[in-house]
Amino acid sequence: MAVEVQDLMKVERRIDARGMPCPGPLMSLIGAIRESSVRDVIEVLSSDEGSKTDIPAWVEKAGHELVAVVTEDGYTRFFVRKAR
Amino acid sequence: MSGNGSSAHVDVDRALALSRHPSAVTRQEPEHDQPVSLVLFSGTDDRLEAATVLMAGAAAMGRPVNVLLQYWALEAFTRGRMEADHGLSPEASLEGANRIRLKKVHQGYQHWSETLRQVKEIGEITIRACALSMDTFGLDQSDLDPMVEGVEGVASFMSRATGPITFI
Numbered sequence: 001m002a003v004e005v006q007d008l009m010k011v012e013r014r015i016d017a018r019g020m021p022c023p024g025p026l027m028s029l030i031g032a033i034r035e036s037s038v039r040d041v042i043e044v045l046s047s048d049e050g051s052k053t054d055i056p057a058w059v060e061k062a063g064h065e066l067v068a069v070v071t072e073d074g075y076t077r078f079f080v081r082k083a084r
Numbered sequence: 085m086s087g088n089g090s091s092a093h094v095d096v097d098r099a100l101a102l103s104r105h106p107s108a109v110t111r112q113e114p115e116h117d118q119p120v121s122l123v124l125f126s127g128t129d130d131r132l133e134a135a136t137v138l139m140a141g142a143a144a145m146g147r148p149v150n151v152l153l154q155y156w157a158l159e160a161f162t163r164g165r166m167e168a169d170h171g172l173s174p175e176a177s178l179e180g181a182n183r184i185r186l187k188k189v190h191q192g193y194q195h196w197s198e199t200l201r202q203v204k205e206i207g208e209i210t211i212r213a214c215a216l217s218m219d220t221f222g223l224d225q226s227d228l229d230p231m232v233e234g235v236e237g238v239a240s241f242m243s244r245a246t247g248p249i250t251f252i
Contacts, residue, residue: 027206031206057145
């Protein structure tokens with residue numbers, strides 16, 4: 001039985017940034033994190049190649065948690081937990 | 085003491101002596117935290133967008149950005165003219181230029197000035213106009229887009245530019 005990632009955790013907010021060019025998806029994530037509470041999980045969908053390096057780099061710098069990265073057909077799903 | 089038998093020898097006395105030495109007090113920002121300073125000279129849309137993307141990256145990573153607008157970049161930042169067509173650099177190829185023109189009508193396209201407004205909200209971006217260029221072009225603060233916070237001379241810019249300076 002396949003388990004969906006979102007069934008393993010409560011995703012507080014889902015941002016569909018597919019089609020947005022770099023650095024749009026990252027900017028959307030940063031804005032969403034600011035509006036969220038600590039321990040909230042935010043999911044960002046991005047088709048931008050830059051996000052694959054940008055989002056992990058930012059998450060580490062900002063001290064949050066990159067809980068999961070799921071590769072889909074033509075886009076990637078990033079699950080970020082606000083840690084502080 | 086770690087359990088596996090190895091030990092790191094720390095000379096506590098020497099460490100304390102070094103920490104008291106005057107030169108130990110000069111705290112230098114780690115390179116990846118230093119502000120990024122950009123001198124924007126170019127006024128074409130491709131270069132201004134490239135500069136905006138760099139600012140976005142710096143802002144995202146928590147690095148303050150200092151921007152000094154000169155010449156054609158300053159002209160591009162005049163009130164009401166920011167979204168005008170500023171053209172492309174001379175090195176633009178015909179095919180490349182056409183791609184960019186097509187992108188503009190594509191869904192998800194955002195003008196660099198709009199991206200810059202958003203970036204300013206998430207990061208510490210200070211944009212000032214070079215006093216010399218203001219004089220050369222006969223401009224005053226009221227002619228400029230509100231994103232430009234003020235006018236300054238080069239010495240003032242240099243005093244804030246403690247990190248790398250990039251000329252675009």
